[in-house]
Amino acid sequence: MTLHNLNTPGDALRDAVNLADIEALGRAALDRNALEYYASGANDEHTLRENRAAFTRARLRPRVLVDVSGVDTRTSVLGLPLSSPIGIAPSAFHGLAHPDAERATARAAHARDSVMTLSTFSNTPIETVGADAQGRFWFQLYLLRDRAHSRAMLDRAQAAGARALVFTVDAPYLGRREVNERHRFALPAHLGAPNVASRDALAQVETDSGSQLANYFRDLADKTFTWHDLAWLREQTPLPIILKGILTAEDAVLAAEHGCHVWVSNHGGRQLDTAISSFEALPEIVDAVAGRSEIYLDGGVTRGTDVLKAVALGARAVFLGRAALWGLAAAGQNGVERTLTLLEDEFRLAMALCGAARIEHLTPALVRL
Numbered sequence: 001m002t003l004h005n006l007n008t009p010g011d012a013l014r015d016a017v018n019l020a021d022i023e024a025l026g027r028a029a030l031d032r033n034a035l036e037y038y039a040s041g042a043n044d045e046h047t048l049r050e051n052r053a054a055f056t057r058a059r060l061r062p063r064v065l066v067d068v069s070g071v072d073t074r075t076s077v078l079g080l081p082l083s084s085p086i087g088i089a090p091s092a093f094h095g096l097a098h099p100d101a102e103r104a105t106a107r108a109a110h111a112r113d114s115v116m117t118l119s120t121f122s123n124t125p126i127e128t129v130g131a132d133a134q135g136r137f138w139f140q141l142y143l144l145r146d147r148a149h150s151r152a153m154l155d156r157a158q159a160a161g162a163r164a165l166v167f168t169v170d171a172p173y174l175g176r177r178e179v180n181e182r183h184r185f186a187l188p189a190h191l192g193a194p195n196v197a198s199r200d201a202l203a204q205v206e207t208d209s210g211s212q213l214a215n216y217f218r219d220l221a222d223k224t225f226t227w228h229d230l231a232w233l234r235e236q237t238p239l240p241i242i243l244k245g246i247l248t249a250e251d252a253v254l255a256a257e258h259g260c261h262v263w264v265s266n267h268g269g270r271q272l273d274t275a276i277s278s279f280e281a282l283p284e285i286v287d288a289v290a291g292r293s294e295i296y297l298d299g300g301v302t303r304g305t306d307v308l309k310a311v312a313l314g315a316r317a318v319f320l321g322r323a324a325l326w327g328l329a330a331a332g333q334n335g336v337e338r339t340l341t342l343l344e345d346e347f348r349l350a351m352a353l354c355g356a357a358r359i360e361h362l363t364p365a366l367v368r369l
């Protein structure tokens with residue numbers, strides 16, 4: 001196994017005491033093109049900031065004099081055991097962060113008993129990542145206008161050991177990340193999107209105006225898909241389906257009625273600016289789903305107390321978008337592992353200080369919104 005530690009000395013990674021320290025290391029390792037792609041949100045980035053602010057506003061109501069000599073953070077998602085309710089959200093193009101790209105992320109997820117969600121737009125083919133993740137991965141689908149191609153990706157994902165299909169529903173078009181428009185974000189020539197297109201096809205995408213990615217995605221993605229079409233998707237794969245990008249009780253009810261699990265997300269503030277934070281959307285969704293489906297959340301999770309608050313309010317697990325990317329940029333597999341470990345340790349301590357020794361003890365009474 002190659003371990004590239006290109007930019008961050010091992011000491012600096014070891015000395016990182018929180019995810020903000022790792023973010024600083026990750027940012028320092030990236031060039032402007034990659035950094036702006038990872039960091040940006042849509043338009044004025046209100047939702048991007050609000051995802052964090054909402055967690056901070058919520059206050060904890062800790063219980064005391066509980067035996068917390070042994071705190072157990074373990075849980076499961078769709079039957080897959082996890083060391084803690086922390087997974088990795090799908091993000092495109094891990095090759096911008098590190099030469100080991102998605103392979104490093106997958107190995108980290110496996111090593112830490114977590115789960116990685118592999119983006120349709122990975123720089124590494126599904127099969128390679130599947131081998132590294134050893135069953136600890138879900139596949140994220142962007143439905144392409146070419147349905148046969150979409151179907152083929154689902155078959156490949158299942159054959160590679162994916163345990164669920166994460167169907168992203170908040171991005172018929174990409175949101176406008178203005179800094180990417182201004183600086184014409186483009187995928188470097190050495191990286192491809194092998195699940196989706198040949199390098200030649202990518203090279204032909206117009207780069208003279210705006211973000212190459214937004215231009216490319218506009219032609220590729222299916223924008224016609226509705227709730228009625230979910231029956232079609234259901235027929236294409238036996239995997240459990242998770243709808244990623246749900247923000248309202250109304251849509252959560254529809255998701256549950258269609259037999260889907262619910263991933264509460266505003267895409268890290270990259271799609272509809274001023275959309276509600278995922279943490280604030282969570283309670284009405286938990287109420288509406290009423291136990292019919294599993295509920296996950298992403299957006300702004302960087303502290304153990306964030307994990308605790310989301311789980312207390314009914315999320316089965318939370319997922320890391322940028323936090324995982326900063327770890328990957330900082331030090332490849334080691335960096336992602338360190339990110340997961342630090343957050344899990346913070347979560348364990350937060351549980352202990354809340355008087356909760358088991359995941360089942362995390363209830364809404366611990367949180368004042």
Ligand SMILES: Cc1cc2nc3c(=O)[nH]c(=O)nc-3n(C[C@H](O)[C@H](O)[C@H](O)COP(=O)(O)O)c2cc1C
Nearest residue numbers: 038089090091092119168267268298299300321322
């Ligand atoms: C650089 C980047 C690329 C992303 N690519 C995808 C993607 O390919 N598919 C997808 O469903 N979501 C994608 N997302 C959204 C993430 O899955 C997730 O919803 C979001 O990053 C969570 O917010 P956080 O970054 O604050 O943790 C991407 C996010 C970022 C930052």
Ligand SMILES: CCCCC(=O)C(=O)O
Nearest residue numbers: 092121171213217267270
């Ligand atoms: C065409 C890849 C889209 C990736 C994505 O979802 C994002 O940049 O937020």
